[in-house]
Amino acid sequence: MDKARETAVRILYEVHENGAYANVALAKALRQAELGEQDRRFVTELVYGAVKAGGTLDWILRRYVNRPVRKIQPLVREILRLGLYQLFYLDKVPASAACNTAVELAKGMGMKGLAGFVNAVLRTAVREPEKAAFPSGKGHATENLALSSQHPEWLVRRWVKTFGFEAAERLCRFDNEQPLLSVRTNTLRTERDALLEELRQAGAEVEPSLWAPEGILVRRHGALDALAPLQQGRCQVQDESSMLVAHVVGPQLGEFIIDCCAAPGGKTTHMAALMHDKGRILAGDIYDHKLQRIEENAARLGIQIIETEEIDAREIGEQYEAMADRVLVDAPCSGLGVLRRKPDARWRKTADEI
Secondary structure (H helix, E strand, O other), X not given: OOHHHHHXXXXXXXXXXXXXXXXXXXXXXXXXXXXXXXXXXXXXXXXXXXXXXXXXXXXHHHOOOOOOHHHOOHHHHHHHXXXXXXXXXXXXXXXXHHHHHHHHHHHHOOOHHHHHHHHHHHHHHHHOHHHHOOOXXXXXXXXXXXXXXXXXXXXXXXXXHHHOHHHHHHHHHHHOOOOOEEEEEOOOOOOHHXXXXXXXXXXXXXXXXXXXXXXXXXXXXXXXHHOHXXXXXXXXXXXXXXXXXXXXXXXXXXXXXXXXXXXXXXXXXXXXXXXXXXXXXXXXXXXXXXXXXXXXXXXXXXXXXXXEEEOOHHHXXXXXXXXXXXXXXXXXXXXXXXXXXXXXHHHHOOOOOO
């Protein structure tokens, strides 16, 4: 079997069947798989591309099967999604390669009896791509935008109603742009100029952020697991906008700060750095596994003043009444503003949830 594609299928299965986050499942799989750099990049492209195209791929799949998508055997469903993604969205992958490797995956992953079904579906898609043409013309503009931009139709309709069609179209386009990796210098261990040079020596293409004094934009990089400054705690992955928040809070040395909804700890650890790791920060969250993320990040960055507590932010005032010098509440929200960085999130949201 094609090792890269097999890895991608198994990641897609984890995301769609077990509710795993795409970025977490991808990072875990790449750590375990023995893949070269080119294959790692290919797996990343396949996974993020197929996850982002989610509902659109299923719409395409329904054009070529005579049964509900949900009734297709799960691993076969992922093989078909991956095959269709290559056929319709990757110009550099020959159609024969997409079809043949999909058939081999079905056979090699214990579904030899369904290999013919996989082959028939994908070969038909190659012969008759017009079947998957998106609806167009009067009355179909919003549906077409949703399918072509790989967004849920209910969400696009909501945006069109709220902002107008052109603004909704711009939002969809923005969500599909490649997000730029940004990291925050851990000023407890190094300075930004020194980190910039270290990252360049490691082969990364970097430049200083214009907005955050500790921020660095990384335009090109290798595997993050192999990026020493990150793994050794001299920097932390964090969006530029998030880096501004700690400066707004303005924590001072020796103060007691409460971060009410702290996970995964980017702003928490930033505040600790601004305090020179002197004082006390209480980091609260309602999920224990998220608190573990905060603790792991703090340990990697060499921070001592953060203590975690499993607590509902609505109850913090009862337990810590009039005790904190400053309080940060980054309350849970719809998450629609970060769909660009979370390719699976657009398909997990519902109108009722918002």
